[in-house]
Amino acid sequence: MNALDELDARIAGCAACPRLVAWREEVGRVKRAAFMDWTYWARPVPGFGPPDASLLVIGLAPAAHGGNRTGRMFTGDRSGDVLYKAMYELGLASSPLAVSIDDGLTLRGVRVTSPVHCAPPENKPTPGERDMCRPWLVRELELLGPRLRSAVILGAFGWQAALPAFAAAGWRVPKPRPRFAHGTRVTLERADAQATGGHSEAAGTPGESGQGPVTLYGCFHVSQRNTFTGRLTPDMLKDVLRAAAGEAAIPPYAPADGRH
DSSP: OOHHHHHHHHHHTOOOOHHHHHHHHHHHHHOOGGGTTOOOOOSOOOOBSOTTOSEEEEOSOOOTTTHHHHSSTTOSSHHHHHHHHHHHHTTSBSOSOOOSTTSOOOBSSEEEEOSOOSOOGGGOOOHHHHHHHHHHHHHHHHHHTTTOOEEEEEHHHHHHHHHHHHHHTTEEOOSSOOOOOTTOEEEEEEGGGGGGTTOOTTSOOTTSSSOOOEEEEEEOOOOHHHHHHTSSOHHHHHHHHHHHHHHTTOOOOOOTTSOO
8 A cells, every 4th residue: 555545545534524524424324316226435535546646636525426425536426527528538537437436447647636525515615624624635745746747726616725735735835826717827836946046856857756846727617517507618628637737748648549
């Protein structure tokens, strides 16, 4: 078990927020009619993706009948359908479908996580719950740091939650903090690079032991409200993911038979 696996196991056992514990477990007991034959995960949902990912996708929180049911980020709901289809078409995912934790889906160079790991009532974590969960994201960023080069942050909540986590993990966030908007792009330098005029062992390249700069990309959330109304289209999402994958030095996927 590597350090990221250990972190994921600890996240899955967290019970720090009583309101979220009560809600996720109640949803797992009551269930939705379409999923009555499912045994709900009903626990915190850890991140998903390889430990050497150079691109991180940061959402909001698991959906009550999505990740909270299946035990995997963006799996089993409409938001995940949109996200993984876009990733598949860019060669970042092995399948356009994410239906269960054992469906064989794998990601290439990408990890998916969120600043809150429990499904919240009405999809609205409180500021206190967001802050209580932050150390998990900070540690995840520290573990990914040696290779991490870009992050796609979905929605204003994710943006506001992620910036303090990046700062705590050792990157320098500009003041005033950059505001969220779709298409926003901000590069964060390592905080320890400032003292050496922007040059330090931490500002390495992927594969070196030190952590380097990371570029954040703002993207509207893949919620049904955004995708059904056309506020976020598949092409808009793919444009952001494509740019972030290029920044992360994930080579284009070109299978010999021309198919994913």
